Amino acid sequence: MAGVREVYGKKGDRKDSDNFGVDYVIHYKVPPKERAEAEAGFVQLIRSLTNVGLATEVRNGDPGSLLVFVKIASAELLGQQVYRGRLQDWLQGIRTSGPNSDIAQALEDEPMMEAERLRLVYQLITRTENEGGAGISQASSKWKFVADIFPLHDQAFNKAWIQKWSKKYLLDEADLEDIRHKFGESVAFYFAFLGSYFRFLVFPAALGFAAWMFLGQFSFIYGLGCGLWSVIFLEYWKKKEIDLAVRWGVRGVSAIQLPRSQFNWEYEAEDAVTGEPVKVYPYMKRLKTQLLQIPFAIACVLALGSLVVIANSLEIFINQVYDGPGKQYLGFLPTMILVIFTPTFSAVLMSAANALTEKENYDTVDAHKSALIQKQFVLNFMTSYMALIFTGFVYIPFGNILLPFLDFWRRTAQTLTFSEKPLPTQQFRINPERISSQMFYCTVTAQVVNFATEVVVPYVKQKAFAKAKEFQSKGVETHDHPEEAEFLKRVRNQCELEVYDVTADYREMVMQFGYLSLFSVAWPLAAVCFLVNNWVELRSDGLKIAISCKRPIPWRSDSIGPWLDAIGFLAWLGSISSAAIVFLCSGSHDGKLGAASQVTAWGGLLSILLAEHFYLLTQQVVRFVMSKVESPGLQQERRERYMMKKKLLAENVGQKAAEKAFTPGIETGEKSTKQALEEEARQASIRGHGGPEDVFWQHQRGMEETIMVGRKMIEQQVSQIEVVFTGTGTTSTAFMVLDRPNFWLLLRN
């Protein structure tokens, strides 16, 4: 076991020293009002932790809270946990080979990552008692004073990480490995995706720049190129994702489902395969709740759609039609409407989405998350793209249908101003540049705002709180040991940080991909902006994790999850949307058109139909071509399986047999056949000639006899045939000629 201790010790000494080897911090609130209850809970907490083999230390947190430091009590226990985790991985089919049964050897063969240790310890803390954990969960009412359970940031690593990235242009494999070791595969997948996406963006950025220079807006060629690009990027990422999962040894972990503690099951049943009891919630009952997603989606479309229509038509009215008093101030009105109502509606709908997902009562964390993400995607889709959809598919091509709206606003304005004479108005003219300026807002302004809310605001907030706390804690004495004071201060600060949510980061990127795929044909420079933005994003997301969030629990994952489907959906929709925009708008920017006059529905539908099928066809072709290339990860997997089987085979049937099985070779030469035949003959003679079968097979004993008999037959046949043909056989020739070319040949000679 010394080996285990060394492995663990080494890691601990080298890297975690300034965290004193703490694995997790449990932030425990003690509201003075509920002191007794909190105290009882605290005692229970320490007992539960100790019971599963975790060592604890307690220190003062910020006023009203305790910090419980947790680490695994012994290297032996850690070794066992690692071994058991790996064994289960193997049983679940994630690993191709089981771990070595000597734990120390297993750890030497495959050293433990920090992320693995933290994940195992977290599971030890949070798993239910049945499953061998301490059963501590923030979600359960039993542990309501547990505010958070989080690992501590590795300051040295974070510092080095940020410094390294600030000097680098692109992420490489080693950087991803670092992230994976520290923050787990789930976060590493996000950075891998972002990195790949960033690199891929170079193509549409270059194409977009060229299109902007030479082709202008609504370029058919740009649309085609961009569609092609999105297909290739999607298929590339699908392959890359599998490849990474294999190389990181996590392929299939998505099949391991963490049970959701809030799940309400109706009855228990036995698993048909393993015989273990399974908690069941009737599928039909859930389906009924899931059907509520349809009214939810309709509500989203109606609420956010009408908001967009109202704000946009009002804006058009004020900017393009209205020419009365206060125009300069009224210009802000639509923006204010949007700024006020969009977040309000979103918040209401978001809480509806949360409630709905809660009610759907999923049994696993992943299913719950995925269902929630789906609903969020619908919401985000509406808030992000509705205005552009309105401009692209209503305002520019069919501007005239807005006239009743504009008229409504005119009358409203008339009423509000109490003036009897008609308001001064201009002639309404459709401005096709509107979509470009909207795209500009979405790509540039929104990204800047995003950056600010993601990085700057939390940073400022954190600093402000730190200052406030300093000020506040002047009155409170802390009796920290001097050698721990700095450490404890850091921990207390980390308690205040937000929990990192990788979903939000994915959402941002996926929505960006959507802008590119759906609307960039209207403003080809979008990809250039995104390229710049993502260069920053890559770093700001790193900064966010390192500075303004708690260190995430290093979960594993084997893909980017439901976002892949979202990207697929957006890419497909993009083929339709781009074709429609090109068709509907391309005529209008030379100023001659403006109304739907020359835009025939026929042409529109045809271009959509063609674009979509071009997309689907390209997808098939790209998939086919990519399927021909074996990625290094899959090759590695194949090699591992091959080696594992070869090894198992060698163990089970001996080396020789194993080698033979791989080269399905000869073994029974002539000799053995002869022997077998002799044996057969002997058997037959013992049995006294046996059945008719034995008689049949003993007409010719051995090879030489068969050859001899066969030769005799050939001789006879040839002579016979000659007799037939020179003699009586001519009558049947016709039939024979039909069937046997050889006879035909014979006749000619």
Add this chain to the structure above:
Amino acid sequence: MAGVREVYGKKGDRKDSDNFGVDYVIHYKVPPKERAEAEAGFVQLIRSLTNVGLATEVRNGDPGSLLVFVKIASAELLGQQVYRGRLQDWLQGIRTSGPNSDIAQALEDEPMMEAERLRLVYQLITRTENEGGAGISQASSKWKFVADIFPLHDQAFNKAWIQKWSKKYLLDEADLEDIRHKFGESVAFYFAFLGSYFRFLVFPAALGFAAWMFLGQFSFIYGLGCGLWSVIFLEYWKKKEIDLAVRWGVRGVSAIQLPRSQFNWEYEAEDAVTGEPVKVYPYMKRLKTQLLQIPFAIACVLALGSLVVIANSLEIFINQVYDGPGKQYLGFLPTMILVIFTPTFSAVLMSAANALTEKENYDTVDAHKSALIQKQFVLNFMTSYMALIFTGFVYIPFGNILLPFLDFWRRTAQTLTFSEKPLPTQQFRINPERISSQMFYCTVTAQVVNFATEVVVPYVKQKAFAKAKEFQSKGVETHDHPEEAEFLKRVRNQCELEVYDVTADYREMVMQFGYLSLFSVAWPLAAVCFLVNNWVELRSDGLKIAISCKRPIPWRSDSIGPWLDAIGFLAWLGSISSAAIVFLCSGSHDGKLGAASQVTAWGGLLSILLAEHFYLLTQQVVRFVMSKVESPGLQQERRERYMMKKKLLAENVGQKAAEKAFTPGIETGEKSTKQALEEEARQASIRGHGGPEDVFWQHQRGMEETIMVGRKMIEQQVSQIEVVFTGTGTTSTAFMVLDRPNFWLLLRN
């Protein structure tokens, strides 16, 4: 080894007795012209067979040929082959567990099927010498006198099989098992597919009958129902296919590729994984040849398409326009054109397809077959559907564009008849019933013709040849042993039979599915006809295998192969085609319309767009729903893997550890933690207080101390906070309220 002999013996005695235990017959031609060469080849043949452990007997065949009977020389060798085959299956991932290393035991656990034996013996005969076979192949020039290698029909089984089926309405699992045991999974899959398809046909047949009764042609409802049905059928079969493959233990066999002996490789490379040498033909070179498929497809469309246009317009001219002399005879002209030229063009194109596939130079039999099937599918698609496409999408909706053609024929007729006065003609009117009568021809007439060519013709031909042979062989004396005479006669007859090709049967069914999916909306009774036809087909295909074909080599397969894609393609195209037919033709059958006047392209495109997306959406929904159901086969597979891993685990790490791994449980109680902590403390004291980490963790020694310290902290904190709030702390309240709800609560009290 006695076990092996018994297993083999039992089977042999019971079933194969009238075949004298013969595994294979090699039909060896001896053209008198090439006697010497043939004789040398024969000697070589017998030597090669004997070398790999096969026993041989030779008898006279029909004049000019020998019959070499082959069986495996000993039960031991057979046992080894079975073991090795299963071991390789396991290595390839087809089996979840390796066979028992005791061969006799392995055969007892899992008795050998007849199909397995025949497959192994065939491989022993045909595999190259490197791979441990005799290397005998009809395709190679070395063995040009080997006319055929085939197993013998099991007369008793065939008789019972045909009798049983004639009394049954549907195939059940046991019937499929029988087929599988005798003819292998490849044939069993065809019958399983046909059976499922037949059962599924009941729905469109009923719907079609109802539509025909109440809704008439071109019913939107029927089209919708039929589209829905095709989605469900396709998805059902995909699941069923996997299920069957798992239950038959063949899942993944399609990954085992038989090398194609005609493959010309350019260089040898090492497999990146296994390190074995692999023969390589450059991918790009093949791709270049594959690109020739595009001109090939264009040639198909042009040749067969123009044929259809010519014949159809001529027919329309003669039947609907021409009213001159000889109308009753001229009516046959278009049919004759089709009857003469369609097979001619098809034959030319088919040989082009063969040559092209040959030139593409695939390394495996499956890849070659699949490429050939693809080309054949294009050809079949054209010959089968072109006429209907012409009627449905040209003649009925846009009949007027045929006028130039009709005019051309009128002028031609004028010229040919040398008459100066204009030919008597009628006014051309579009007859929408034309598509129905064509469908009727395709479904009823064509199926009858098919049946005749498939079953009746071969049967008659065979009888005729048998008679002819009898007549012819009067002059030739045969010296058969009396007890073998009847058997040898049967074998000689079987030599004359055709090789069974399951591809042709699949093609027939897939083309039928295409009629249903693409055009049945024009004649809803089609499905009824297909239902009747397939009831007969199921039996006639059985008859064909049993009576008019050689017994097939019992190959394995794990799916219906490329036909699945073909069905998917036809189902998808059907959604478009049906929508278009309904839209284009539905207005016309009340007699008012006829030209494209009211048919707007806009509506047509919209209905296609909607139908296609309805199809794609339905597919997603059906897939999702079906994915929720775990099929028995997959469940079995999961169970097998689970048991296998549990077993392996028990072997590797002992029973106890295995059980623990499955119930990830507690093991380290309080005691062990205490021990560990004490150990830790002892270690620390030995090391003399160690680093700061050790100091940190030894502030509180053991659980009770942590609890005590924590309680003290709670007490202190609560009193401190009270001091702060009653004393100087009020200034910082604002900040705290913002962040901490507990403090807010505190303030209210």
